[in-house]
Amino acid sequence: xxxxxxxxxxxxxxxxxxxxxxxxDGHLVGVLPGKTNPVNEGSLCxxxxxxxxxxxxxxxxxxxxxxxxxxxxxxxxxxxLDTVARNLKKIKEESGxxxxxxxxxxxxxxxxxxxxxxxxxATIGTNNIDHCARL
Amino acid sequence: MNRLAxxxxxxxxxxxxxxxxLLESGGIAGFLGLRNFGTEPFPFLFTRDTAxxxxxxxxxxxxxxxxxxxxxxxxxxxxxxxxxxxxxCDERAIIELCKNSKLRSDKVITIGISCTxxxxxxxxxxxxxxSNLVSGEAGKKEFDRSDVQKIASMTLEQRFxxxxxxxxxxxxxxxxxxxxxxxxxDVCTLEDQPLVKRGEIPPELPSFHLTRAYHMAxxxxxxxxxxxxxxxxxxxxxxxxxxxxxxxxLLDYLPGEERDKVPPIQVLGDGLFEIRD
Numbered sequence: 079x080x081x082x083x084x085x086x087x088x089x090x091x092x093x094x095x096x097x098x099x100x101x102x103d104g105h106l107v108g109v110l111p112g113k114t115n116p117v118n119e120g121s122l123c124x125x126x127x128x129x130x131x132x133x134x135x136x137x138x139x140x141x142x143x144x145x146x147x148x149x150x151x152x153x154x155x156x157x158x159l160d161t162v163a164r165n166l167k168k169i170k171e172e173s174g175x176x177x178x179x180x181x182x183x184x185x186x187x188x189x190x191x192x193x194x195x196x197x198x199x200a201t202i203g204t205n206n207i208d209h210c211a212r213l
Numbered sequence: 214m215n216r217l218a219x220x221x222x223x224x225x226x227x228x229x230x231x232x233x234x235l236l237e238s239g240g241i242a243g244f245l246g247l248r249n250f251g252t253e254p255f256p257f258l259f260t261r262d263t264a265x266x267x268x269x270x271x272x273x274x275x276x277x278x279x280x281x282x283x284x285x286x287x288x289x290x291x292x293x294x295x296x297x298x299x300x301x302c303d304e305r306a307i308i309e310l311c312k313n314s315k316l317r318s319d320k321v322i323t324i325g326i327s328c329t330x331x332x333x334x335x336x337x338x339x340x341x342x343x344s345n346l347v348s349g350e351a352g353k354k355e356f357d358r359s360d361v362q363k364i365a366s367m368t369l370e371q372r373f374x375x376x377x378x379x380x381x382x383x384x385x386x387x388x389x390x391x392x393x394x395x396x397x398x399d400v401c402t403l404e405d406q407p408l409v410k411r412g413e414i415p416p417e418l419p420s421f422h423l424t425r426a427y428h429m430a431x432x433x434x435x436x437x438x439x440x441x442x443x444x445x446x447x448x449x450x451x452x453x454x455x456x457x458x459x460x461x462x463l464l465d466y467l468p469g470e471e472r473d474k475v476p477p478i479q480v481l482g483d484g485l486f487e488i489r490d
Contacts, residue, residue: 079243079293081258081286085250098255100282107285111388111442113275114253120275121444124386 079103085112090125091184091211093117097126106130170202179206217329220349221272224326227348228298229267231324235296236261241322242293245283247273256282272298272326278438280306281394284315292320299323301343301351302336302436305469306394309432312476315397327351339435340470360451361458376452380422382445383415389439389449390425395432395468402428422452429453430460431478434469 081102088095096112109130111122118126132138142158143150153161169178180202182194191209198207228246235241236259248257248266254273259266280303283295299307304323311318325343333341333352337360342351364372390396390403402424403409409416416422433453440450461467464477 079258079260079286079290080263081243081245081256081282082248083250083255083257085253085255100256100285102286102289110256110277111392112253113277113441118444120441122386122388122442123384123444127386127388127391 083110088122088126088129089185090129095122095126097122097129099130106133166202175203176206178202178204179208182207182209184209184211221329224348225270225272228272228324228326229270231347232259232267232270232296233264235322236264236267240294241296242290243286244296244298244324245279245286246298247271247277247279258286274329274332276300276302276436276438276441278306278392278394279303280310280316281392281397283307283321284310284397287316287320291317294320294322296322296324299325299343299345300328301325301338301341302434302438303394304343305340305434306436308469308472309395309434309476310397312479313395313397313432325351336437358454358458360448361454364451364455376419379447380418381415382447383422384445385414385416385421386444388442388444392438392442394436394438395434396428422447422449426452426456430456431464431466431476432468433457 081100084099084101085096086099088097095118096115098110098112099106100108100110107130109122109127111118111120111126113120141152142155144153144158144161145151166178178198180194180198182191186194195207198204232244232246235244242260244259246257246259247254247270248259249269249271250257254271254275256277256279257263257266259270279297279299283297287293287295297303297307304325307316307321307323310316311321323343323345325346327343327346327349328336328338328341330352332338337357338352338354339356340354342354364375367375387403390401403421409421433456435450435454435457437450439453440446440448443449457468460477466474466477468476
């Protein structure tokens, strides 16, 4: 018998609301709005209130998928990243760096988003970088 | 150290002793209260396995819906007896939850905590006096219904405009329902399609909020957690307070205040259809 609350930051957008994960016997069973945080002051939006639901979702991707002959096939991270790198290189050689664009995500941390633009600008060589909120 | 600080320290020590005593004697399987995580209080279930954590117990200045959390834990451990830290509002909620078969009164031991005068005033608490106080005295009653009176003094047209503006701010986060200790249905009308369209804000006015207000009749214990959780500051508590007053006027029932009275909404007609387990 074990119940505790783990405070963390909501993963959905850049606001940074305090969500409190309710863990009962090792299972994430719900969230509560953090009452002591100056950002959300005890409130959440509907995404924050349901931010625990994807964790055990059957639809959740647990392994990288690579499309082979028109069908997604489970593969290792190494293979998936090799495929991406090989194809990006090929596209850049054939059509130039500006034929590539990347969309970063508000669900990532500032640091991850910084790395994404760094990858695009410094490695690929394009300014075609934007984020999912403008999709 | 001033009087208030001394009282708080004394209260915290008394609570720690009480929880340790109950856990050691085997009188309870767990005690649901607040634990300091770093410097901030969050809900925690103290058990014999986590008895060392009792040192971090706190009464905190913030309120979490402990009674609602207990429903979830008790559903997994229906035979266990639990202790729970209770402000007066928590206790009112537990009384209603027992009447609605969500908790069993013989499986819950409430340990009363008095609220500080500041909290009582901020909450405009109708009755800040829980039973079984662990230490100290209960706060004084501060019932202030000026919010309800202010709206009652408006003309119908002004009132309609007021509520249309307030409810029009709703972003349909469902926070009022989610945090409410007496909102416990498995299936919620507010998610019933096509009554409530998905992906549309604000929800249909005023039916969305009035539906919830009707469902609060005979249940709302006036804890005010809904209003605290509302991201757009809709005066929800004022709305439900009016419903609470109507139930008192029409059916002579104040939810959470009368331990032995059958809730009027549970009895239809001659009582043949009383809701049972």
